[in-house]
Amino acid sequence: MTTTPHSEDKILVAMELSNDKWLMAYSNGEKIRRKSIDARDRSRFMQELKLAKEKLGMDPGVPALCCYEAGRDGFWICRWLKQVGLECLVIDPASIEVNRRKRRAKTDRLDAEAMVRLLGRYAGGDTKIWAVVRVPSEKQEDELRLHREMERLKKERTGHLNRIKALFILHGVKLSGTLTKLSKTLDGLQCWNKKPLAEELKEEVRRELERLRLVGEQIKLLEKNKAEALKNPRTNAEHQAQDLMRLHGVGEVSAWVLSKEFFGWREFKNRREVAALAGLTPTPYNSGGSSVEQGISKAGNRRIRRVMIELAWSWLRFQPDSALTNWFVDRYAKGGKRARRIGIVAVARKLLVALWKYVEFGEVPEGAIVR
Structure with a gap:
């Protein structure tokens, strides 16, 4: 060595x-x-x-x-x-x-x-x-638990819903509406040939419904805890979430994830670090006579990337007079679907940097509506 x-x-x-x-x-x-x-x-x-x-x-x-x-x-x-x-x-x-x-x-x-x-x-x-x-400190790491557990529970809820629907489709039964009253109407449902549902099938559906009910209760509890934290903020991240929600188009979920995962405890020296940690930076491939743009790096926090893409569309809708929206309209709005998809990623990157400046230095994005 x-x-x-x-x-x-x-x-x-x-x-x-x-x-x-x-x-x-x-x-x-x-x-x-x-x-x-x-x-x-x-x-x-x-x-x-x-x-x-x-x-x-x-x-x-x-x-x-x-x-x-x-x-x-x-x-x-x-x-x-x-x-x-x-x-x-x-x-x-x-x-x-x-x-x-x-x-x-x-x-x-x-x-x-x-x-x-x-x-x-x-x-x-x-x-x-x-x-x-x-x-992160132990306290900062602990603040990541709520929304990450919420994310897992929502995936679990979707899995239970899909499983119940799949069991009925397997026997030629199509459910309409929500499943809130399914436990009461289950005995009256019939298969494709007008025969009643098999007993083991009904028992499995009841067990799935019980799991679905339990997951729903846990999601409601976490949502209640989050609402209380936003109403009476105690940590720096929760205060930042409150500040973000003052901007039109920034909702509770986006503000919470951005503050807890990103702005609340990480330290950024410049806007390049902000975009890089979110995985929203371009990855060019220039070698010899070959020059190709490979898309964004996707090397950072996937939760932030997902939230920012959703928030970028929301920003265009609720902040129509902002400088960022005007930039997107002038450059990408007249293009096709592919051009708009490329443009929305650029908006997400620019918006993330603008939100960082907002929570860090109090600099309101140009033309933005503040509650």
Whole structure:
């Protein structure tokens, strides 16, 4: 491994995490030592770190720089390492360099060694080799729970509805209207041949209806909690959601997701970072005589992308005199469907930057109607 200017005065630790084992790769900038420990065994981790310093000929008091890939283990490992006085980086896995051969060897050992080499380059000042994830506080992370649970519950509700309808279609029965009274009318329904529904079929439908009812109650509870939080905001994100809702066309759901996922705890230096984190930046392909626009990167927060596309259409409708709406009308409104789809993504990107300036600096989007 090539010695870097700053990696000699600290031990580098790359962690390859799995559910049962953690594979550690230690390095002093030249040699690499590997060791596997049981997952989440914190005392063993500290023992092996001390031993690695000894084996690599380093001073016991030398600081450590650790890293691991963002994933199912979340941020608790990073918080713990910082609590015990160790520096830690959480890395975006998609940003790590990989071999581009069609078939390449991939093992935890190879991944850990490659990561510790990259960590050495990062410690030497090459900060562009990968993307470091910003770690939220425990409170900030907890604020993401409500709308994410709501998202899962709504998908679950849709799944139950589709399953019930599919069971009836399977027997030639088409339901009309809502399913609110289905439990009362179920016994009177008939198959395609006028025969009553089979008993097991009716029992399965009743169980699905019970699950649907329970999911509906949980959704109502979460919606009530969200409404109370918006009425009496306590956190910075909730105050930002209130501010966003003052703009015509920005509803409760959009304001909540934007503030909790994006503006409430992330720090942006400029508008490029805002668009990049949402995955709304263009990805050109210019090589030799070939020049192709590949579309948006989709490398950021998918929830923000979805909300912003919906909000862009809403903005055009409820803010007809804004500068952004006029820009879209002049450039894309006379085109076909494809042109308007391209244009709405551009509106979403520009609108996201405008909303960031609004919540961060109080700069109202040009021509926007404020309640």
